[in-house]
Amino acid sequence: MSKKIAFIAFVVSLGGFLFGFDAGIISGVMSYASPEFNLDDIQSGWVVSSPSFAAMIAMLFSGRLSDKIGRKKILIIVAFLYSISALLSAIATSYEMLYIARMIGGLAFGAALVLAPMYIAEVSTAKNRGKLVAIQQLNIVLGFFAAFLSNYFFNKYNTPDSTFLTDTNVWRWMLGVELIPALFYFIALFFVPRSPRWLFLKEKLEEAKRVLQNIHGNLVAKSEMDAIVKNAEKEEQIKSRVNITDLIKPGLRFIFVVGLVIGILQQITGINAVYFYATSIFKQTGIGTDAAFSSGILLSSITVIFTLISMYLIDRAGRRPLLLVGTFGIAFSLLLCAYGFKQATYQLTSEKIEALSFSGSEKLQTIANKQYSFDVDFKNELKSILGNQLYAKNDGEILEAATTINANLVLIGILGFIACFAFSLGPVMWVLLSELYPLKYRGLAIGIIAFVNSLVSSIIQLIFPWELSNLGNAMSFFLFGIIALIGFFIMLKIVPETKGKSLEEIEKEFVNA
Template sequence: MSKKLILIAFVVSLGGFLFGFDAGIISGVMNYAGPEFNLSDIQSGWVVSSPSFAAMIAMIFSGRLSDVVGRKKILIVVAFLYAISALFSAYATSYEMLYIARMIGGLAFGAALVLAPTYIAEISTADNRGKLVSIQQLNIVLGFFAAFLSNYYFNKYNTSGDSFFTDENVWRWMLGVELIPAILYFIFLFFIPRSPRWLFTKFRNEEAKQVLVSVYGEVKAEQETNSILNSLEGTTTKSEDKVKLKDLFKPALRFVLIVGLIVGVLQQITGINAVYFYATSIFKQTGIGTDAAFASGILLSSITVIFTFVAMYLIDRMGRRPLLLIGTAGIAISLLLCAYGFKQATYQLTSQSITELQFEGADKLSAFTDKVYENDVDFKNDMKSALGNQIYSKNDGAILESATSINATLVLIGVLGFIACFAFSLGPVMWVLLSELFPNKYRGFAIGVIAFVNSFISWVVQLIFPWELSNFGNALTFFIFGAIACIGFFVMLKILPETKGKSLEQIERELVTN
């Protein structure tokens, strides 16, 4: 595998880094922006999830649009939108301006998550495709790591008494720093070639061959050219360039569409983006305190990076099916462990702990002195009724730290186990599998449709997660995610194919019936 090919894949998937950075950053931002704008649970959920809502629009159109004008041109627009989103988010003066700015970023990462694996699959070969497409997921988790690290230091300097950072401006710096990688992404994209397989579908054969030669050399390029042209022969004509939604429901594509949809839904419905986007809030629920919650985010993202490397090492050795099955089983066990840990928690404020709370109005909690709560929902409702939503939201970390009796280690193991299992299975493998299942003619559009469904599920999960925590409680929320993962494991056990070591054209012959 040439260094040039790795570099191209890394540059193209920098959009994934920006997605991960945005997702990680918002978990810290909402600790400050939420109280500042006095947001309700649904409003907080909308600020967090609005990019995923916008991403649905981008995902359904970006694949098809890239089939017409090319992957590279759309990716350049994506980088520009990322930069605009970062700038406007940092200067948001209202709840409405904040979520609109984040929706602009959502258009960007919706398109990037579709086009990056599509482009990488189209420029790679069977023996290196798994690793190269996994670079997308690696960039996503590196983005998470950078975001949690950034959040930790911004929070640290804000709470250290440094007069430059305050609760009112620190979240703006958290969001604005995303502008730097967005500009770099925009510049780097001008130096990558067009997708060779896309060029062949547009009958620009000589240009496509030049790209393959520059990446692989004469001999390998000739082999890839023959394979691609044989696959396209008789299927791509000027009149057939436009793929319609109904084409995906042809009997020939039915099996691969079902597999793609199931894996695409399962990746999000198990709650991964709820954990990522609300990581700081989740860790605060264990009563470890706000500072420790920010620090735990770094540990979470570090585990993600490590196990993404594990996935990249194993995906072309073990195959897609074993990684997905083992990972999904681990996800189910980890989520149920979290549910058990939260179920055992109790909450009690003593007169001493109330005295130690350092915020105005803490004395109002004295009415609940020594009252023992068996679940977090009743406890938080009483705290909000006494303090009001805005004051409670601003100080929930300190209150939970004072009142919570829980095996925090058990919950931490469950969360980290979930993240680790996701990072070597559903995270990277889904995008690899989607980039392989569909024929050249349908690939961009089909991945866009499945990514739309994937993003819709992600949006719903993120939107209602704060509401679930407030109304269902931590234990039941994680139990639901765990139960869904169990069902998903048995469904995939029955239907999931293996695509390891096969060319895109060979996979088409085996899985797409005529």
């Protein structure tokens, strides 16, 4: 694999880094922004999920738009939108301004998540396509790692003695620091070429040939160009109009259903609930606010490690084995989390209440020594006594004092979930989507599946705070686990293998035109 193709894949997939950074950052931001704006569960969920709602629009149209004006041009616009979003989020003066600024970022990552794997697949060869497209997922998880590390240090240095960082401005710095990688992404995109397969689609054959030669050398470039030309001549459909209804015709129906199933399963198992609310989830185990922030670093480190394992295995073991093993592991890990939370009990003794550091904690003496076996009852009691804002600001300290739980069991479950996702549904979905669809339909098919993927993700993010508040920790994770188990059996039946095949060979095997 040449340095040129590795550089191109890395730069193009930096949009994934910014998505991961934004997703990781918000888990720490809400610990401060939510009580500052006195947000309820749905409002908190909307701040977190609003980018995914905006991303749905971008995902639906970005593929088709890139077919018209080019992958590279859209990606440059994406990088600009990321920069604007980071700046406006950091200076937000209201709940409304905050979620609108984040929706601008949602437009950016929605387009980036569709176009990056599509572009990388179109400049890659069959031999290296899997690991190159998986660089997108690697950048996403590196973004998570950078965000959790950033949050940890911002939280660490936000002390009562600090005059620079305070509870009212620390979250602004958390959001604003995203401007740095966004500007780097914008500049770096000017140094990558246009997609050779898109150039061929636009009948710019000489430029397409030059791009392939520059990336792969003359020999490989000739082979790739011959495959593209042969495929186009066989079908004679590059110039014809594409309609959404074409995707459910007999020739494309199977691979479209496969893509939809994987796209839905990737999000409905709750991965973004865990990532976006990681700090809050770790607080539920009673380990405290500081430990919750540091646990985020562990979570993101595991993600990076297992994404690298996926990149090593995806062109060796294949796509199907990684998906099946990973999805079964996801189901087991989520059910383990549910079991761990089910065993938890909650009790505040008089001594523990006196040790709480915030003003107003003495009100909790009314429930001193009362034991709760259901976390929802306990938290509702606290909110009724303290009020939503005071509870939200100090929930980490309260839960640390009150919770009796096997925190290690829950931590193992969460890290197991993250690890299994990182080497299966995370990277493999985007690899398969970039491979399965003919050039003519690729932008449309990936756009629609990504739209559905983002819709499911945004719904999960929106309702997750409500789930925790009304269904409880155990039931929330149990539902995700059962869904993952059902998904495993569905994929066992339908998921194909594309390892080692050119895009044209895949089309010949799975598309019955």
